[in-house]
Amino acid sequence: MSELKGKTAIVTGASRGIGGALGVALAKEGMDLVLAARGRSVLEETAAGLSRKYKVRVVPVACDVTRQDDLENLAATAIREFKKIDALINSAGVSSQYPFQEQPLEDISRLMYTNYFGAVMLTRLMINHFIENKSGAVINITSGSTLVDPPPRNFIVYSSLKRALNAFSKGLFWELRDLGIKVT
8 A cells, every 4th residue: 555545745737747747646646636737627637537547536726836826726725625735746847948148038037937936935835734734745846957067058047946946945854854844
């Protein structure tokens, strides 16, 4: 029997990519899920399919992680529906690859709000829930581009924000490790 069976996780970016794969893997292990992504119809199909196939409870929540009100709704819905959340997986992410002088200005804010703000804000919205329960896990998906120095060409803004998320995660690990909360 899986140690994850009967536990609950929030997964952002859950309609495709890494987040979608995580949803499948966790459902297969018997975890109930709150799946969050922007595309409501794809998200609802994904949730229904996982629930049917793996016999777990899956709640889809349309959420744009760049919007604080969407993140507040996601956190409140997860706690209301399941009472106890065991893990938060911040997987939502976008990419934009340009030489810096050609980087579209709108892409910089989109990268910042999706790849950094969304994870930090949702973690902040969930952290007191984990502290009250004296348990929980926060998992932030970053990037292999953070492992090379200098950052890969045409990837400076993306890599810098993922490095910031790594630094946030490391600091949060040290702040919360004595409270029973894991940060990865």
